[in-house]
Amino acid sequence: MQDFAPVALDKAAILLNHGPVTLVTSAHGDARNVMAASWAMPLDFMPPKVAVVIDARTYTRRLIESSGEFALNVPARALAAATLAVGSVSGAQEDKFATQRLATFAASRIAVPLLEGCIAWLECRVLPEPHNQQRYDLFLAEVVAAWADPAVFSAGRWQFGDDDALRSMHYVAGGWFFATGEAFSVNDDEP
Amino acid sequence: MQDFAPVALDKAAILLNHGPVTLVTSAHGDARNVMAASWAMPLDFMPPKVAVVIDARTYTRRLIESSGEFALNVPARALAAATLAVGSVSGAQEDKFATQRLATFAASRIAVPLLEGCIAWLECRVLPEPHNQQRYDLFLAEVVAAWADPAVFSAGRWQFGDDDALRSMHYVAGGWFFATGEAFSVNDDEP
Incomplete structure (x- = not known):
């Protein structure tokens, strides 16, 4: 069972600020879909806004234009193969939740499934x-x-530990990702 | 002297695809400026386009609205302290190139300085x-x-080596960054 805890809206931008790859979930009526999106970023702090590129040829696009809702799910590295796969096949051809064995749970404010195995979720209108x-x-x-997984995000900040499978990732191209690497602060280096 | 090599326009999106923090350089007449921007992403592959959030109160905003040009510079980790500093002070108050000792070189298609110590540069209109x-x-x-530094980007892809100071970084908040971590591929894991 996925563990998740609310993130205050004024901290929501931090979930995307470091540029992780996202999975976009969408639904309309009985239809639902999931696709990968690297081109997603915060647009404002409060009220929090995001910007995301959704290709016109995708099934996700049809669902979002019908419902006006979507969720950005930040996958943990354990979902890397599924992230690549759902970015390579259209939901018009198959139910990618089934083929990729992606379990979901209900969102709170939108009628869109959220993905288990992710570490942060942004419900978007x-x-x-x-x-x-x-x-x-x-x-x-x-x-x-x-929402975020309290194992890696608490007190309004990412706190990745020793479990590399729970880190976020950054998509490059051609099936290659970068793991989110070590955290460092430069505050002590300031003159 | 900064080493840089051209990146084919159809590969330009790869420079930003993994969501690194950027430094936005701008100029108009004798005025110039540099600020940090985490909210930057590719918008299209070819012709390559980008999207970036530039707060209305910034000096950079005035310069970009006057000139219609800017550059996105991807700083290496060695520039982390400068990246935080130029994101914290306005160019209306001081010449941040001077105070942060940021050397520049000329762009090819726009009249905006590019920053030494970075590893990729996108000239934007x-x-x-x-x-x-x-x-x-x-x-x-x-x-x-x-453009990109051939030490870390060649044959159309990032090739970070053992020198952590040459890696890109991802901004979090409050002076904290993540290093761009290890590269991994999931192609072999595909069923």
Whole structure:
């Protein structure tokens, strides 16, 4: 059973600030989908907003344009193979939750499944900007709820420990990722 | 002397795909500035485009709105303290290139300085989208030239070696960063 704890909305941007790869979940009626997105970033602190690129040819795009909702799930490294796989196959062809054995749990403010095996979740409602969507495949959204796995995020900050499987990751290309590496502070180096 | 080599435009997105912190350089007339931006991401592959959030109160914003140009510089870890510092002081108060001892070299297609000590550079021309700029502080731009340090990027991919000081970094908050960690591929794990 996935462990998750609420993240205050004014801390939601921290979940994405370091640029991890995300999994976008979406749903409309009985249909649901999951795809990978590296091109996602915070857009504002409070109320928290995000920007994400969703290609016009994807099944996810159809669901998001119908429902006006999606979730950004930050996968742990243990989900790396599934992250690559759901970025390579269309949900119009298969139920990727089933083929990738991705378990889900309910979101609180939107009717979109959240993925087990992730370490952070941002529930998002689209801010309708048709020009951005049509010309740039760019979706802006408000974050209406946020969650994180207390094993790696607590007191408003990431606290990765020794378990590399619970770290976030950064997608490069061609099936290659970088792990999120060691944390360091430069505050003591300031003159 | 900074070593840099051209990156083909269809590979430019790879320079930002893993979500590193960036330094935004800008200039107009005799004025120039540098600030930190974590909220930057690729927007398209070809022609390559980027999206970046530039707060309305910044001196950088004034310069970019006047010139229509900026560069995204990807700092190596050796520049971590300078990255935090230029994100904490306004260029309206001081010449941050001087106070942070940041050497520069000329860009090829834009009149904006590029920073030595970085490992990748994207020369950008703003795609005028006044609504995004005014409402969301969001700038979209086309990448018109790209460069990388051949010590860590060659054959169209990042090739970080043993020198941690040459790795990119990911900003968290409060002076904390993550180093870009180990590279791994999941292609062999695919069923």
